[in-house]
Each structure stands twice: as structure tokens, then as C-alpha cells.
Amino acid sequence: MDKETALFMYKKMVQIRKFEEKLYQLFLTRPMPGSMHQYNGEEAVAVGVCAHLNKDDYVTSTHRGHGHCIAKGVEINGVMAEMFAKKTGCCKGMGGSMHIADFSVGMLGAIGIVGAGIPIAAGAGWTCKYRGKGQVSVAFFGDGAANEGAFHEGINLAAVWKLPVIFVCENNVYGFSTHYRRTMAIENIADRAAGYGIPGMVVDGMDVKEVYAESGKAVERARKGGGPTLLECKTYRFMGHSRFEKSAYRTKEELEEWKKRDPIKLFEEFLLKDMKLKRQELDEIGADVDREIEESVSFSERSPDPEPDDYKKYIFA
Amino acid sequence: MEAKKIVDALRQALIEEMERDENIVLLGEDIAVFGGGYRVTEGLLDMFGEERVKDTPISEIAITGAAIGAAMTGLRPVLEIQFNDFLACAMDQVCNQAAKVRFMLGGQVKIPLVIRAPVGATGRAAQHSQSLEAWFMHTPGLKVVFPSTPYDAKGLLKTAIRDDNPVMFFEHKLLYGAASPGGKAKTAVDDLNEAFKPAPEEDYTIPFGIADIKKSGNDVTVVATGFMVHRCIKAAQKLGEEGIDVEVIDPRTLVPLDKTTIIRSVEKTGRIVIVSEDVLTCGVASEISAVVAENALFYLDAPVKRVSVPDTPIPFAPVMEQAVLPQEEQIIQEIKSVVYRGI
Numbered sequence A: 001m002d003k004e005t006a007l008f009m010y011k012k013m014v015q016i017r018k019f020e021e022k023l024y025q026l027f028l029t030r031p032m033p034g035s036m037h038q039y040n041g042e043e044a045v046a047v048g049v050c051a052h053l054n055k056d057d058y059v060t061s062t063h064r065g066h067g068h069c070i071a072k073g074v075e076i077n078g079v080m081a082e083m084f085a086k087k088t089g090c091c092k093g094m095g096g097s098m099h100i101a102d103f104s105v106g107m108l109g110a111i112g113i114v115g116a117g118i119p120i121a122a123g124a125g126w127t128c129k130y131r132g133k134g135q136v137s138v139a140f141f142g143d144g145a146a147n148e149g150a151f152h153e154g155i156n157l158a159a160v161w162k163l164p165v166i167f168v169c170e171n172n173v174y175g176f177s178t179h180y181r182r183t184m185a186i187e188n189i190a191d192r193a194a195g196y197g198i199p200g201m202v203v204d205g206m207d208v209k210e211v212y213a214e215s216g217k218a219v220e221r222a223r224k225g226g227g228p229t230l231l232e233c234k235t236y237r238f239m240g241h242s243r244f245e246k247s248a249y250r251t252k253e254e255l256e257e258w259k260k261r262d263p264i265k266l267f268e269e270f271l272l273k274d275m276k277l278k279r280q281e282l283d284e285i286g287a288d289v290d291r292e293i294e295e296s297v298s299f300s301e302r303s304p305d306p307e308p309d310d311y312k313k314y315i316f317a
Numbered sequence B: 001m002e003a004k005k006i007v008d009a010l011r012q013a014l015i016e017e018m019e020r021d022e023n024i025v026l027l028g029e030d031i032a033v034f035g036g037g038y039r040v041t042e043g044l045l046d047m048f049g050e051e052r053v054k055d056t057p058i059s060e061i062a063i064t065g066a067a068i069g070a071a072m073t074g075l076r077p078v079l080e081i082q083f084n085d086f087l088a089c090a091m092d093q094v095c096n097q098a099a100k101v102r103f104m105l106g107g108q109v110k111i112p113l114v115i116r117a118p119v120g121a122t123g124r125a126a127q128h129s130q131s132l133e134a135w136f137m138h139t140p141g142l143k144v145v146f147p148s149t150p151y152d153a154k155g156l157l158k159t160a161i162r163d164d165n166p167v168m169f170f171e172h173k174l175l176y177g178a179a180s181p182g183g184k185a186k187t188a189v190d191d192l193n194e195a196f197k198p199a200p201e202e203d204y205t206i207p208f209g210i211a212d213i214k215k216s217g218n219d220v221t222v223v224a225t226g227f228m229v230h231r232c233i234k235a236a237q238k239l240g241e242e243g244i245d246v247e248v249i250d251p252r253t254l255v256p257l258d259k260t261t262i263i264r265s266v267e268k269t270g271r272i273v274i275v276s277e278d279v280l281t282c283g284v285a286s287e288i289s290a291v292v293a294e295n296a297l298f299y300l301d302a303p304v305k306r307v308s309v310p311d312t313p314i315p316f317a318p319v320m321e322q323a324v325l326p327q328e329e330q331i332i333q334e335i336k337s338v339v340y341r342g343i
């Protein structure tokens, strides 16, 4: 990994973390519309995968989509303004946290229905294959989503049509309150790949280097016509399932254990020790991101609300 | 203790019924350890154990299908679907299987199944805000229940559980009186009046197909469902101060629908406004309008008026969400529009 890529990924991860931290604070300190599902702790997954993607590659996302958006290159102003339900939000205040999308960078949208993005990503992969220009599509989804019928049908279709799709399962241990061991009788969701005749891989989702390396192989295989891959990234969410959810179903010790492997901390150690970067360089990136996030908040505050009947414009094309 | 909130009334009904009949089992996403997205099943895992209160994978097809299969073979499952929007994932099981199996098999089998699901818009955009009652009214073989008070919720849930048919049981998020998944309680129950009647801690059932007149009046009939019942009662009180005497009827069950009570009321008032939170076209209000047009046309002094969400998905931004949901002021204006027409 070259320094440029490393710094690019570091910055993206910091953007996601600081974006989420800012949002949490906003929800605590003022009335914010709707709810949210936060991505803190899982940054390495979205960033490691999306670092291989071009603007014209596609991504489908989930209810926990802020990280995927930022990793895919959606402007932070647009994401923040959507959280504020403003006219300048990337979905014009129509979708909010669970439906952020920006087609100009191939972000096909966060989706509020668990699992629904999996077959949609297969469809985007079909377009990629049909066009024959080497584009790929990526579906991000959770461990919980892997038990939806849409998972089975979507991956099977992509496998049998040999579509250029990377199915990225973010196994963050819980689907809402329910531990994956209580919802599936296997340890690794990646093992299911065998049932579809595609490669499956377990990846350390807290280590962005490993996510980057393994997803790189999958993306390359897809671009070359080798068909889909199922990547299972073992990760953990540091926040509650949604907004202020308190997570009584898991222990503090478990959370603290995972926090020791905070993906940003891990990557910082690598950058400082192995890549010999200076602390100051990283701090400057952090400060830049802070400014960018603050600016996105004031951009959102300055932005107008939608008109009450704006929705009428979007029912039909 | 009497239940002052729908969440407590529903829980009481579940507990009393589960104590009465050991064939009653509960299943759903996050209902056991977590206690349910809207807290209805809180504490039931401890009371009844994990054989009877089951957390499930996020697999709406499987859990609905399994509930049907269990119901066909002797259990009486009560399934919670976390938001009614996710019923779309299980549509085949609900509409092609549960609704039709008994019919196709010449009556060999009963399907004593209750599917509970929250409805209503609370700032969560188009995939978590719908009110889908009418989808299921349109599928013969399903009963459709939608209570608006703790009293009705308890009595109707008990009836639903004792019914030998699949019952779709809708619960409005703003009426639970409990927090939504992970959130602070977004609730309307704190400023509802005595019409939000508590449920006594005793065994009672409310038969399906009997509407409840929540407020009687002589000038105009208002039929409303769910949360809209309470908006309409408030509107009626304000109109009362202006000398317009509004009757508010809550059908409580949409299938079977108590046509008689609605028709009798229209015969008395000569005017009807129907207020619901589903979308207009082919909606709850459309069906009730048709019933009135077919059965009471010559009693009408003004056109039938439907007040529902216009034909749109629910937008996210609060200004737009408010614009599409029937508001108290809008309800007042619509009622006035039919009242003045005849004078």
C-alpha cells in the first residue's frame, strides 16, 4: 500500500468517525428529525472496500449507511444536510438517514429494508456486465441481513449469471439486539459462499489493510469477469443499534474488548510505526476533518427547509 | 393494575392469554431478550421461557411461514413484525398462504394466527411510516384489527388470539406510550383525553365487527381509525364550541366492518367524513365511502369526504411529513366543508 492510498483511507475513516460523533452530539443537544444508525467501529469495512472503487462503480447500502456514503465519495455537506432534512440534502430532505444516496458518485442508496440492497446490487452488477466496461457493484449488508431470503436469492442470481458483484457482509455480531449465534448455526457467514459456488472469505473488519487487500482481489476478479465474491468482515458497532439505544443485551466488557481493536487506532499505529508517518501529519488530517464537519453543520443550518409540497415532484418521473 | 397505555394493555392481554392456553407462543425479531421494538413483549421471556417467547432471525418469510405452519398443526402463534412495512417481505406467506389455505383445502384446517405490527408516521421516511391496513382488507381470508385505545387493544387482542383465523393486528406507534426502537418515547398519549380509555386488569373480550361510537353527535358522522380517532375527537371538541355536533365512530375492526353502525349514523346526520392515515386510493376511507354510497346515499346531504394521506409515500422532512398527514386543522376544515354545504 502506497502512502497516498494509506492517507486517503485514513482520512476517510476519520471523516466517518467524526461525522458520527458530531451527529451524536447534535442529536443530544438539539431536536433533530428522525433517527439514525451509526457506523462507529466499522469504518475499516466501507473504507477498505470503497478505496478500490471508481466513481462509476456502484454501491448499495443499509440503514447503517453514513459510512458507506462517505467512503464512496458523497459530499459530506449533502449527507449532513440530509440528516437535517434540508432542501440541500443529497436527497432533498426526502429520505433522511436511512435513505442517503448520490448517483453522481455511484452511491445507489441506503435502504431501510434489511437485505433489500443485496438483489439490487446484483441488478447493478448486471448493468455493469452488460455494458462491458469493467465496472463492478458492491452490496454492503449486515449479519442480520444474511438471514433474509433476499440474501439467498440475490447472491444465487449473481453467481449463476457471473455478475461483477462483491457482497460485503459486515458481521458486527448483532442484528439489532440479537447475537448472530442465536440466528444462525454456523460461525462464518462466508461459508455460505460454497452453497452458491462462489469464493467466500473471512476478513478482519477492524484492520483496514486486510479489508483493502482482500476486497482488492474480489474487485479485480469481478472486473475481469470472474463473478461475485462473498466477503465477511468481522467487526463491531461501538454505538447502540440506533440513536440512543442502550444495548443492554451485550456486556461492557465485550464492547471494551472490541474497542481495543478500534480500526482507526489500529491503522494509526501502522501508519506511525510501519509507514513512519509523523503524528503531526495525522493530527493535521484530523483538524482538517474537524473543520469540514463543522462547515457541514453550518451549511446545513444555513440551508432552507423543503417546501411542504416538494414531495409532489418525486412521486413519478 | 389497569393499563393506561396501549403497550401495557397489549402486554396484559398476551400474559393473560398465555396463562390460559399453553398453545399460545410468541415469535418475532428482538421480542424476547430486548422486549420488542415498542416494548410490548417486555418481561415475557422471563415469565414464559424461550420455548414460548422466541427471538427470530431477520427472516420475515421464514417467521411468517413458520407461524402459519405451527398454526396449521395446533399451536396458536402471535407473530410480531417489527414495522408493518416489513410485511411486504412476507406478502406471499400472508396473502397466498395464511389467507387462503383453509379455503383451498375445503375447510380441513384452521389458522389461529395473530400478526401484530406497528403502523404510522413518526419521522422515519418512506419505508418505516406506512399504514398498510388496506392491503390486507383487500385479501379475503384475513381479519383486520386496528384499536385506538388501551381498552379496545386489550379486548381485541384477546379476541384475535382466540379466533381460529389469521388476524392482522395493527398498532399505532404514537399510541403505544412507549419508546420506539432505541429512541426516546415519541408519543401522543400524554395529551389524549378520557377517550383514551384504560384497560382494566380483568378478563374481557371485544367481539370483532362492532364499531365503537367514541363521541356521539347529530350533525356530522366522522369515521376514523387508529391515531386519527384522537385527532378527530379533538377536532370534534373544537367544532362543538362552534355549535357543530360531531359523532366520531371508530370501526375498531376493518374486517369484519360494522357497516350498520356507520350507516345508522349517516341516516341520523346526513353527512360523513372518513379520516385515516393510509393513502387515499383504494384505502380504508375509500371502502367506507363505498359502503355509505351503496347503503345510505339518499340520506346524504353532502358529498362523502375522505381525508387520508394523498397518494404519495411518506416524505422524511418534518414539514413535508406534516403536510401529507391529516392534521387537526385540516380535519376541522373538511368537516366544516360538508356541514356548510347542506345549510
Ligand SMILES: Cc1ncc(C[n+]2csc(CCOP(=O)(O)OP(=O)(O)O)c2C)c(N)n1
Residues within 6 Å of the ligand: A037, A063, A064, A112, A113, A114, A115, A141, A142, A143, A144, A145, A146, A172, A174, A175, A176, A241, B029, B058, B060, B082, B086, B089
Ligand atoms: C426487512 C426488515 N426487517 C426488520 C427490520 C428492522 N431492523 C432494522 S435494522 C435491524 C438489524 C439489522 O441487523 P444487521 O443486518 O446485522 O445490520 P446492523 O444493524 O447490525 O448493521 C432490524 C431488525 C428492517 N429494517 N427490515
Ligand SMILES: [Mg+2]
Residues within 6 Å of the ligand: A142, A143, A144, A170, A171, A172, A173, A174, A175, A176
Ligand atoms: Mg449486525
